[in-house]
Amino acid sequence: MNFRNQPQKARPKKNTLIVGRSKVIEAIQQGKQLERIYLVSTIHGEVIDEIKRLATDKQIPINKVPVEKLNGFNVSNHEGCIAVISKVQYQDLQEVISYIVDKGEVPLFLMLDGITDVRNIGALARTALCCGVHAIIIPEKGVGALNEDAIATSAGALEKVAICRVNSLMKAVDELHMNGIKVFASEMTAEENLFDVQLQEPAAIVMGSEDKGIYPALMKVCDEQFKIPMKGNFESLNVSVAAGMILYEAMKQRMEAK
Structure with a gap:
């Protein structure tokens, strides 16, 4: 970057x-x-x-x-x-999960690891809201501040989608697993393609920073890794663009499953 x-x-x-x-x-x-x-x-x-x-x-x-x-x-x-x-209202992860399940909906979460650019965070929130993401999970540290700039870039989406701030993404994965939610990691070196991943089930998508990717220990506890298929040998996509592709695929699969 x-x-x-x-x-x-x-x-x-x-x-x-x-x-x-x-x-x-x-x-x-x-x-x-x-x-x-x-x-x-x-x-x-x-x-x-x-x-x-x-x-x-x-x-x-x-x-x-x-x-x-x-x-x-x-x-x-x-x-x-x-x-x-805070400019946004943080919510408890377990309470959000319980609320979604009680409504009879299939949970879809977006987890951000090491994403510090507030413009990327704003763009991610905007796409997440449009694609039916129930909540964005962020760590206490190592993420850009959800300030006025982030909210402006998100076109207000950060004030509409639930934000769960946790002291450890590793512990958050444990909590997701305990609730039957599978955790997927976007990794450009993975063998499986995005379009072959089953995203109709309860799912959380982990997106890492463009320079360092997903923290290795966090990657290890994810259930499945996938890549976005690309033509050519260009190294990577902007994280907000990549997340948009992934979340729209999740929304597409869920719409087709109904």
Whole structure:
């Protein structure tokens, strides 16, 4: 992936920030959805430990950063702690699965591993919503922020499709398996073609980053690997384009099965 000429990340608006240790603790305890918490890496103490504990319980990512990062938010009295209010509403994976099954529908999930470009995430969400994906599963860390840029690129799809943020994609696969959901991995070196994969059954599709692909340990716990057949020897497709092909094939198979 070419990182040159990438647009600079926009600074979060002040009305999306929660500033100060006690206010962050209060926000978590009140159940406010937080995108992430920034802590100055050099601060310690009981209050900081409490913030870390609460964040872990609620699966809120913590970024340890130099004080200059927080000063850059242009707010006063941050006490080494700032939280960013989430633009999307995260949902519990098991609750989403149960809701889908109770409705009598066949689950279809999209799992994102290491995809950091918010424009790709927005495009993925847009296609996922159009193809009937019930939820997008993302990890706490190693994924682009679901911020205003991502939502704008998704044309609002990120606010309409369920988003399940988990502390471990490996554990999420275990949870999917326990619910009878098969996990498929898109891998350009796989032997099986996309069109031969049975996607009418309960399924989750894992998409990895364009530069590193799917994390090897995660690949090992997937049930089946497939490739998108291509003419020529070009290395790979853009991840959002590839996901579009896969999800439309899943939708096609499911429509034909009815």
